[in-house]
Amino acid sequence: MKGSSRRKLIARTAIFAVLTSVGIFVLLPTFYLISFTLTQWTEIYTDVFVNPLIGDANWQQILRFSALSFRLSFVAVALDFLFGVPLAYFLARKRFFGKAFLEDIITLSLVIPTSGFGVATLLTWTGISGLGALIGKGIFEASYVIPFINVPFLMLIVHVALTFPYIVQTLQAKLEDLEPAFERASRTLGASAFTTFRKIIFPLSLPALLSGGVLAFARSLGETGATMVVASVHTTAPMAIVRWVSEFKLATASFLGFILIIVATVAILSVEFLTRRGGTFKIPKFFLAFRIEDKILKREKFLSGKSRWIKDIASLSAVAIVVVLPVIVVLASVGTYWSVDPDTGLFRGSVLYQLFGPPNYFNALMKATSTSFLVAAIATYIAACIAIPSVYLIERYRFGRILRYLLRIPLIVPTSALGLSVLLLWGPSGLRLAMPGIWLIIITHMVFSVPVVVESTIAGYEGSEIRMYENASRTLGATPYDAIETVSLPMLKRGIFAGVILSFTRSLGETGATFLVMGSDVTVPPLVVNMAEALAIPAALFASAYLIALSLLLLLLFRVVVRR
Amino acid sequence: MPDVKLVNVTKTFAKGRIVAVDHIDLHVRNGEYLTLLGPSGCGKTTTLRMIAGLIEPDEGMIYIGDKLVTGLPPEDRDIGYVFQQYALFPHMDVWDNVTYGPTVKAWIEEKRDRIGREMLEMVKLYDRSDAVPRELSGGMMQRVALARALAAGARLLLLDEPLGALDAKIRFELRYELRKLVNDLGLTAVHVTHDQGEAMAISDRIALMKKGKILQVGTPQELYMKPKHVFVANFIGESNFLEGYVVETDDRGCIIELRGGLIAHAIDKTRRKGERVVLAIRPETLSIEKGHKKVLNGLPGYIERFRFEGTDVRYEVTLKNEDTIVIVRPALMGEWINEGESVTARFSPDKSYLFTYPTAGLRRELALE
Numbered sequence: 001m002k003g004s005s006r007r008k009l010i011a012r013t014a015i016f017a018v019l020t021s022v023g024i025f026v027l028l029p030t031f032y033l034i035s036f037t038l039t040q041w042t043e044i045y046t047d048v049f050v051n052p053l054i055g056d057a058n059w060q061q062i063l064r065f066s067a068l069s070f071r072l073s074f075v076a077v078a079l080d081f082l083f084g085v086p087l088a089y090f091l092a093r094k095r096f097f098g099k100a101f102l103e104d105i106i107t108l109s110l111v112i113p114t115s116g117f118g119v120a121t122l123l124t125w126t127g128i129s130g131l132g133a134l135i136g137k138g139i140f141e142a143s144y145v146i147p148f149i150n151v152p153f154l155m156l157i158v159h160v161a162l163t164f165p166y167i168v169q170t171l172q173a174k175l176e177d178l179e180p181a182f183e184r185a186s187r188t189l190g191a192s193a194f195t196t197f198r199k200i201i202f203p204l205s206l207p208a209l210l211s212g213g214v215l216a217f218a219r220s221l222g223e224t225g226a227t228m229v230v231a232s233v234h235t236t237a238p239m240a241i242v243r244w245v246s247e248f249k250l251a252t253a254s255f256l257g258f259i260l261i262i263v264a265t266v267a268i269l270s271v272e273f274l275t276r277r278g279g280t281f282k283i284p285k286f287f288l289a290f291r292i293e294d295k296i297l298k299r300e301k302f303l304s305g306k307s308r309w310i311k312d313i314a315s316l317s318a319v320a321i322v323v324v325l326p327v328i329v330v331l332a333s334v335g336t337y338w339s340v341d342p343d344t345g346l347f348r349g350s351v352l353y354q355l356f357g358p359p360n361y362f363n364a365l366m367k368a369t370s371t372s373f374l375v376a377a378i379a380t381y382i383a384a385c386i387a388i389p390s391v392y393l394i395e396r397y398r399f400g401r402i403l404r405y406l407l408r409i410p411l412i413v414p415t416s417a418l419g420l421s422v423l424l425l426w427g428p429s430g431l432r433l434a435m436p437g438i439w440l441i442i443i444t445h446m447v448f449s450v451p452v453v454v455e456s457t458i459a460g461y462e463g464s465e466i467r468m469y470e471n472a473s474r475t476l477g478a479t480p481y482d483a484i485e486t487v488s489l490p491m492l493k494r495g496i497f498a499g500v501i502l503s504f505t506r507s508l509g510e511t512g513a514t515f516l517v518m519g520s521d522v523t524v525p526p527l528v529v530n531m532a533e534a535l536a537i538p539a540a541l542f543a544s545a546y547l548i549a550l551s552l553l554l555l556l557l558f559r560v561v562v563r564r
Numbered sequence: 565m566p567d568v569k570l571v572n573v574t575k576t577f578a579k580g581r582i583v584a585v586d587h588i589d590l591h592v593r594n595g596e597y598l599t600l601l602g603p604s605g606c607g608k609t610t611t612l613r614m615i616a617g618l619i620e621p622d623e624g625m626i627y628i629g630d631k632l633v634t635g636l637p638p639e640d641r642d643i644g645y646v647f648q649q650y651a652l653f654p655h656m657d658v659w660d661n662v663t664y665g666p667t668v669k670a671w672i673e674e675k676r677d678r679i680g681r682e683m684l685e686m687v688k689l690y691d692r693s694d695a696v697p698r699e700l701s702g703g704m705m706q707r708v709a710l711a712r713a714l715a716a717g718a719r720l721l722l723l724d725e726p727l728g729a730l731d732a733k734i735r736f737e738l739r740y741e742l743r744k745l746v747n748d749l750g751l752t753a754v755h756v757t758h759d760q761g762e763a764m765a766i767s768d769r770i771a772l773m774k775k776g777k778i779l780q781v782g783t784p785q786e787l788y789m790k791p792k793h794v795f796v797a798n799f800i801g802e803s804n805f806l807e808g809y810v811v812e813t814d815d816r817g818c819i820i821e822l823r824g825g826l827i828a829h830a831i832d833k834t835r836r837k838g839e840r841v842v843l844a845i846r847p848e849t850l851s852i853e854k855g856h857k858k859v860l861n862g863l864p865g866y867i868e869r870f871r872f873e874g875t876d877v878r879y880e881v882t883l884k885n886e887d888t889i890v891i892v893r894p895a896l897m898g899e900w901i902n903e904g905e906s907v908t909a910r911f912s913p914d915k916s917y918l919f920t921y922p923t924a925g926l927r928r929e930l931a932l933e
C-alpha cells in the first residue's frame with residue numbers, strides 16, 4: 001500500500017516536471033508574442049497606425065510585405081501540389097532503380113541549411129558559373145519578378161524546393177497505407193487510372209494532402225534563410241521582422257509576428273479539426289453533374305493512355321532543376337572559384353583569398369561552426385530529455401491529444417516571430433534571463449527541437465504495436481517501469497534517434513530566429529547570409545558548400561538510422 | 565457471354581525468384597462456374613489478377629471471348645472482380661458504390677439508376693442504399709460488392725475468396741446464393757478459394773493448383789473419384805497413403821506388397837511388375853472389424869485412437885507394419901470399437917487408386933507449399 005502511494009507521488013511529480021518544462025520552454029515562447037501584443041496594444045497601435053512622424057506608413061509596409069509573403073506561399077504550395085502529387089504517387093506505387101536515392105534527395109530538401117541553399121540557387125540562376133555558363137551571362141536578374149502572379153522568381157523556386165517534400169512525404173505515406181484493393185476495384189469497374197485518382201485516391205487521401213499543404217504553406221510563410229539571400233530588392237514578412245528588430249522597431253515587428261503566428265495557428269488547427277471529423281470528405285455533387293463528368297472522363301481516359309509518363313518526367317525534372325542542380329552548381333563552383341575569380345581572373349575574388357587572405361573569413365567560419373555545433377548539441381540534448389517523457393504523457397493521458405496539437409504549433413510558426421518572442425520574453429527587454437548570445441540561441445532552438453523529437457518519436461510509436469508488447473511484458477510480471485525500460489524504450493529507439501538527428505540538423509540550419517537572438521555569437525547560416533549581403537560571393541560559396549556537405553553527412557546518418 | 569483461355573501463362577515476382585504462376589493452360593467455358601482451388605500461396609490470386617489485367621503475365625496469352633486481352637488495361641476488359649475484403653469505397657454510400665461502374669463508364673443517367681436499383685434489389689439491399697460500408701455486416705458488404713461488380717455490366721465475374729472473410733454459417737448460406745445468382749444471370753465465373761468443401765459445393769469444374777501449376781481440371785466428382793495425382797487425392801477429401809511394390813500383374817489388376825509384407829489387390833491394369841507405387845485409400849471407404857481376420861484386402865492392426873466427431877467417428881489404426889491409417893465411419897451405424905483393440909481394416913479393390921511413387925518422395929509431393 002505504502003509503496004504504491006509513494007509510486008503515485010513520484011509519477012505525479014514527474015508529470016508535473018515534464019509539463020512545466022514543456023510549458024516554459026516550448027509553449028510560453030510560442031504564445032508570448034500574442035500576449036505581448038495584446039498587453040502593449042496602445043503602444044503598438046500608436047507606432048503602427050498613427051505614428052506622429054510617419055502616420056500609418058508602418059502599417060502600409062506590413063500590408064505590402066505580408067501580401068508578398070502570402071502570394072509567394074500560395075503560388076509555391078500550388079506548384080508543390082502540381083509536382084509533388086505525381087511524385088508521391090510515383091514513389092508510393094512503383095519500385096524502380098534509384099528510388100532510395102530519390103527519397104534521399106527529397107529528405108535533403110528538408111534538412112539542407114536554407115541560407116546555403118539560397119546561395120546555391122542564386123548562383124545557379126544569376127551567376128555566370130551556374131546555368132549562365134551556357135549563355136555567357138546570368139539567366140535572370142536576381143530581382144526578376146514573374147508577371148501576372150507578381151512573385152519574385154528566385155524566391156518562388158527556392159520556396160518550392162524547400163516545401164514540396166511536405167506534400168510528397170505526407171501523401172506518399174498515406175498512399176502506401178491505402179488499401180490497394182480500392183484502386184484495383186475501381187479499375188475493374190471500368191475507371192481509368194486518372195479517374196480512379198480523382199474519385200477514389202484523392203478523396204481518401206485528402207486529409208493527408210491538406211496537412212501536407214499546411215506544413216508546406218507554413219514553412220514557406222516563415223522561410224528566412226534562403227529568402228534573405230535571394231531577396232535582392234524584395235522583402236517578405238519574416239525578413240521584415242528580422243530587419244525591424246535590428247532597427248529596434250520592436251512594436252511594428254511584434255505586430256507583424258503576431259499576425260504570422262495567428263495565421264499559422266489558425267491554419268493548422270482548422271486542418272486538424274477538418275481531418276479529425278470522419279477522416280474523409282464528400283466531394284460536392286455539383287462537380288459531378290453528368291455533362292461535365294462525361295467530358296472529364298474522356299479526357300482522363302486519354303491521359304491514362306500512353307502519355308501518362310509525361311507527368312512523371314515533368315515532376316522528376318522539376319526536382320532535378322530546383323533541388324539537385326543548385327547543389328551540384330554550388331559544390332562545383334567552389335572548385336572554379338578556388339584560386340581565381342572566373343569572371344575577372346583576379347586572385348582577390350577567389351575562395352582562397354577570402355578565406356585565408358586579409359578578409360580572413362576562415363576564422364569566422366570556424367568560430368561559427370563551433371558555436372553552431374554547441375548550440376545544436378545542447379538544444380537537442382535538452383529537447384530530447386523533455387520530449388521523450390512528453391511522448392509518454394501524450395500517449396497515456398487524455399490531455400495528451402491537446403498537448404500534441406499545441407506542440408505542432410511551434411513547428412509551423414515562422415521562426416523569426418519565434419525568435420522575436422524569445423527575445424521579448426527572456427531577453428534584455430523582458431525577464432533579462434539571458435542576453436543575446438549562445439544561451440538565448442539554445443533556448444530559441446529548443447522551442448522547435450522539442451516538437452521535432454516528439455513528432456518523430458510518436459511516428460515510431462504509432463507504427464508499431466508497442467502497447468501490445470508492453471501488455472505482454474506486464475502479464476509476464478514486469479512492473480510498468482520495467483515494461484517501459486525493457487520494451488518501449490528499445491522499440492522507440494529508432495524514432496528517437498531520427499528525431500534527434502532531425503532536430504540537430506534543423507538547429508544547424510536555422511537562420512530566421514537565430515538572427516534575432518545571437519548577438520555576437522554568430523552561427524554558420526547567418527554568417528552565410530552576411531557574406532552574401534556583403535557580396536563576398538566566394539566566401540559565401542565556400543560556406544554554403546560546407547554547410548550542404550555537413551547536411552549530406554547528417555542525411556547519411558539519418559538514413560542509416562531510419563532504414564536499418 | 566465470354567469464355568476465357570489462358571495459354572502458357574507465367575508470372576514471376578522478385579526478379580524471377582518467386583514463380584507464382586508456372587506455364588499454365590486453362591479454358592473456362594462460356595457460362596461455366598470454375599473454381600481455382602489450392603493451398604494458399606499457390607498462385608490463384610495471381611492468376612485471377614492476370615485475367616483481370618491488374619497485373620500482366622511475363623509470358624503467355626490470355627483471351628476473353630476470343631479477344632487477346634494481354635496488354636489491355638483492366639477497365640477495358642468488361643469484367644467484374646470481387647475482392648476478398650470487398651474493397652467497398654469507404655467514402656461512398658452503398659448506392660454510389662454500386663453505381664460507380666455505370667458512372668465512370670458515363671452511361672446515361674436513366675440506365676445507371678435503373679441498373680443500380682435492379683442490382684440492389686437483387687441482393688436485397690435496396691433499402692440500405694444510403695448506408696456507408698462500415699455500417700454493414702460482413703454478409704451485406706459481400707452482397708454489395710457483388711452487386712457493384714455486376715452493375716458495371718460484366719459478363720465475366722472474377723471472385724477472389726469472396727466468402728473467405730465471413731462467419732462459417734453465413735459462408736454456407738451465401739455460397740448457394742452466389743451460385744444461383746451467377747446461374748440465373750448466365751455469367752461465366754472464376755472463383756478462387758482454398759476451401760475444398762466450398763469448391764466441391766459450388767463449382768461446375770475445379771482447377772486444382774499447386775505451386776503455380778494446375779494439376780488437374782475436372783468436375784468435383786472427377787477430382788474425387790479419379791484423382792490423377794497423389795496431391796489431388798489428398799487435397800480433395802482425405803486419403804491414406806501406403807507405399808509398396810507391384811509383385812504380380814494379371815488381367816484383373818495387380819497385387820501389391822506393402823511394407824512389412826502386407827498384401828493388397830488393386831484393379832489397376834497399367835502397372836508393371838516391380839514398380840514402386842503408392843496405394844491411396846479414402847478413410848470413408850474403409851470398413852473395420854474386431855479381431856484379425858484373413859480376408860481380401862484386410863489389413864491387421866489395433867486402434868491407436870478413437871474420436872467422436874458428431875456425424876462421424878474416426879479411428880486411427882496402427883497397422884502391423886507400423887504405418888498408421890485413418891478410418892471414418894458414420895457415428896450411428898454399427899458399434900464403436902475401443903482404443904487398444906485388435907482390428908482388421910478392409911477396403912474394396914475398386915475403391916482405391918494406385919500412383920507411381922513420386923520421384924521427389926511422398927512427403928514432398930503432399931506438402932502444401
Ligand SMILES: Nc1ncnc2c1ncn2[C@@H]1O[C@H](COP(=O)(O)OP(=O)(O)O)[C@@H](O)[C@H]1O
Pocket residue numbers: 577578582583584602603604605606607608609610611
Ligand atoms: N506482388 C507480389 N510481389 C511478390 N510476390 C508476390 C506478389 N504477389 C504474389 N506473390 C507471391 O506469389 C505467390 C503466389 O501468390 P498468390 O497468387 O497470392 O497465391 P494465392 O492467392 O494462391 O494464395 C506467393 O508465393 C506470393 O508470395
Ligand SMILES: [Mg+2]
Pocket residue numbers: 605608609610
Ligand atoms: Mg489469394
